[in-house]
Amino acid sequence: RLGLDPKLLTQILNMSSGMCWSSDSYNPVPGVMEGVPSGNNYQGGFWTTLMAKDLGLAQHTTTNTKTQIPLGSLARQIYRVMCACGYADKYFSSVFQFLPTPLLP
Structure with missing residues (x-):
């Protein structure tokens, strides 16, 4: 809603203490990762x-x-x-x- 690019935000999260399984392995945002349910x-x-x-x-x-x-x-x-x-x-x-x-x- 703030206009942040989901892929860039995911990269930032995954390089900080915000990294977690949801952002690193099975991101829930469509278009951020391929081969995960959100992309399908x-x-x-x-x-x-x-x-x-x-x-x-x-x-x-x-x-x-x-x-x-x-x-x-x-x-x-x-x-x-x-x-x-x-x-x-x-x-x-x-x-x-x-x-x-x-x-x-």
Whole structure:
């Protein structure tokens, strides 16, 4: 939204403490990397439905252990809404495209 070139920003992140698996190996921004789901309309890999399921399992465990995970709960809600909005069979990093939608506050 600020007009930054995603490829340049990725290079900067990957040369600093911002480097992580998402930016270095499976960048969620279309056009930054070839051969990754974001470059193929988020097809293949770990689906959004699987992420929602795993976040549900994590939430179940934390409920049983009386552990609070407010960000985990929010993440689960986001992935459940994504599934309901047609992203169920997309790679989970399609959240990159979903989050700017007006469905979330």
